[in-house]
Amino acid sequence: MPGAIRVLHVDDEPAFLDLTSTFLERELRDVEVATARSVEAALRRFDEFDPDCVVSDYQMPDAHGLDLLEAVREREPSVPFVLFTGRGSEQVASDAISAGVTDYLQKGSGREQFELLANRIEKAAEAYRTRAAFEETERMVSTLISNLPGMVYRCLNEQAWPMEFVSEGCLDLTGYHPEQLENDDVVWGEDILVQDDQAAMWAEVQAALDEGEPFEVTYRIRRRDGEVRWCWEQGRGVYRGGELVAIEGFITDVTDQRRYRRRLDSLTETAGTLLETPDRHECAWVAVEAACESLEFPIASVRLYDEDSGALEPVAFTDDTAETLEGRLAFPGENGPAWTAFTTGTVQSIADLDGAERTVDADVAVRSLLALPLGEFGVLVLASPAPDAFDADDRNLARILGATLQSAVERADREAALHERERELRAQNERLEEFTNIVSHDLRNPVGVARGQLQLAEATGEAEHFERANEALERVESLVSDMLALAKQGMVVGETEAAHLDVLAHKAWKAVESNAAELVVESNVGLVADTSRLQQLLENLLANAVEHADEGVTISVGRLDDGDGFYVADDGPGIPEADRDVIFDPGYSTDEAGTGFGLAIVEQVARAHDWSVTLTESDAGGARFEFANVTLADNE
Incomplete structure (x- = not known):
């Protein structure tokens, strides 16, 4: 049995206490004996010593042993109590047994009686400890089961x-x-x-x-x-x-665990979908739908930062969001938790908006809210009409969804930029191929003519062949000049500034061989443009009108009736309706002497400014070019 047996021996005879202690220490392998000479002293020692067995005399000055037994049972009902007395009688034995002593022994002077006492103490203490250990085990098991x-x-x-x-x-x-x-x-x-x-x-x-x-x-x-x-x-x-x-x-x-596992599985599926979603706005909608349908958040929205407005603009939201946050969807910069999450990069969790210092809006039927930053892109906002609606699992899943959405938006933007670059490269390659075909086709004829005329001149010595060869080479020079202008400038504009259309029109007119033609500026337009490119556009339109008119032509320039652009019109022969779809194609011309690049350059300059250009018939039956979506300036 582990540990020394602790015995409290109570007797009013000091010599007998010493004798008993000596015998017990000899007979028991491991024992610790404490002594007391009165009931009062015994009770004090009992509380300090916590004995495994109490051995007590029956007759003592202040009380008898059965009084001590009663007091001990009140403190510890099951501790063994051995009545070891020199006053032996049937009455004492009967009283002791009735009182509930563990054992009853009479004192004696022989060694055999002390050996018997030691044996009784050892068995009683062992049973007491075993019972105590069992009760402790039962208590521990009961506690474990209850917990x-x-x-x-x-x-x-x-x-x-x-x-x-x-x-x-x-x-x-x-x-x-x-x-x-x-x-x-x-x-x-x-x-x-x-x-x-x-x-x-x-x-x-x-x-x-x-x-x-x-x-x-x-x-x-x-x-x-x-x-x-x-x-x-x-x-x-x-x-x-x-x-x-x-x-x-x-x-x-395990209902909550199964629900969490199901939501986590849904989140994994959502992550796979987001990885295949090409557009940032589509990513936002995928996240909102997943938040409500799979993750079971009542209200969800995604707000992306717009540099022009300086606000978190809503790009995807549930119907509940639209209803409850009407008029406050944008979350402008000065507004609470969404903006704080965006600017600090930290999750904002508000258990009850009614008690929060920063509220969303006084009329919003939302009590609890989670605002999760999406890096530089914006925020994911999850809300509920109930207070304290988001537990630890909700917050964990929300963080995973937010991080996944942020990565998806970043990837979508990167791929969109890559696709735009690929589109530009394809367009550039197409233009290059187009130029190559034009150069191959349009330069071959005048070069062949020049070569043939030079051979004739060499054979005959007649001057007219040199003149024709020179005309062919001038044609080549004109083609090369126009193609270089189209190839170098293409879709690019330089620095833009406010300009007057009438001033640029008159400058362009000076560069055109006008002969009997006339330019009329019917109204001025203040606009924002690359003035060099716009003047080039006007020069090509004016030259085109002059070149295609058999007699003198009047060209008018003015502002569109709806005020968002300008027009250039003439009273010349006009352009057949069947040719209007191809008139802007590089190399296309109805004039055998033309290069076919003038109107192509016009369209390129317009597109470079993000203007739209439309070819119609003028009131006089000629051609009318209208330029819309023009950025106007207050300088008329």
């Missing part, structure tokens, strides 16, 4: 699963008291276990029992209040003589 998040049970192996023992956790788990199941007032397999799960659960348990193995099963139960919950059970068979007599195990509620 388990579920219930411990023992039942018979029958399909109704009749319970022989159920721990107190049954009440929290099922809503029923343990005795209701133990008395069969409520039967687990009939009244609690969901009917659709009974057959599968029975089969799985029996398969494990047939192999002599423990089992684990998951199934649904219906609580006393009607709520259906998921449970996980672990158990094993109890055998006696090789025969199964019962099943013992543990059952706990």
